[in-house]
Amino acid sequence: MRRADRLFQIIQILRRSGRPVTAAAIAEELETSKRSVYRDIAALIGQRLPIRGEAGIGYVLEGGFDLPPLMLTSDEIEAAVLGAQWVAGHGDVALARAARDLIAKIAVAIPENLRPLILDATARTPPGWRIPPDAIDVAQARAWVKAGRKIALVYRDNQDRETERVIWPTVIAYFDASRLLVGWCELRQEFRSFRMDRIRRADFLDERYPVRPAVLRAKWFANWSGKEGASEQWQRFSE
Numbered sequence: 001m002r003r004a005d006r007l008f009q010i011i012q013i014l015r016r017s018g019r020p021v022t023a024a025a026i027a028e029e030l031e032t033s034k035r036s037v038y039r040d041i042a043a044l045i046g047q048r049l050p051i052r053g054e055a056g057i058g059y060v061l062e063g064g065f066d067l068p069p070l071m072l073t074s075d076e077i078e079a080a081v082l083g084a085q086w087v088a089g090h091g092d093v094a095l096a097r098a099a100r101d102l103i104a105k106i107a108v109a110i111p112e113n114l115r116p117l118i119l120d121a122t123a124r125t126p127p128g129w130r131i132p133p134d135a136i137d138v139a140q141a142r143a144w145v146k147a148g149r150k151i152a153l154v155y156r157d158n159q160d161r162e163t164e165r166v167i168w169p170t171v172i173a174y175f176d177a178s179r180l181l182v183g184w185c186e187l188r189q190e191f192r193s194f195r196m197d198r199i200r201r202a203d204f205l206d207e208r209y210p211v212r213p214a215v216l217r218a219k220w221f222a223n224w225s226g227k228e229g230a231s232e233q234w235q236r237f238s239e
């Protein structure tokens with residue numbers, strides 16, 4: 001790795017970490033020696049980058065410094081485009097359009113010599129499955145998730161049973177063949193996930209639920225990830 005690339009990567013490592021990073025950890029990720037890391041850190045500090053710390057304790061990048069937003073590596077460009085391609089093929093109408101716009105903006109903003117990474121990328125997503133049409137305005141559902149407002153649903157489950165319930169919308173999950181609206185269900189008194197193509201009616205209420213949306217999401221994530229077979233929770237809690 002060229003030294004210039006290594007300096008750039010050290011900045012990236014410090015920028016993405018919320019705590020001090022030791023020279024040993026940086027050296028391991030960059031496959032170099034701690035001595036080289038010490039020299040590189042000294043060089044960056046000499047260029048007036050706000051790096052604080054010392055050998056043996058760790059280093060942090062203080063606030064007030066950032067790189068140009070589209071100063072991306074080739075791998076970062078492919079990762080961004082790969083993710084946007086998936087959303088374009090599997091997201092709802094509004095997100096799919098935003099994903100295509102994002103790819104176009106990246107193509108315009110990056111240097112010309114990097115544009116083949118978008119036009120002829122080595123990493124691609126397969127075409128999306130034919131997802132059943134949503135019976136709910138997904139864009140509005142996302143807005144209600146962010147606003148912390150309740151949604152009243154008429155829902156038909158996989159056994160064709162119809163129920164009415166009020167949920168605190170928490171997360172919208174996108175899968176290859178379906179989309180789920182996850183929320184705290186007042187009827188069941190636990191988190192439940194609802195396939196959007198099975199929602200018969202959705203009334204977007206003005207009433208806010210009594211928890212901050214970020215707190216509710218944290219509670220859902222702890223509930224989902226803290227159990228064995230967490231990857232199966234979606235199906236087990238799906239109505």
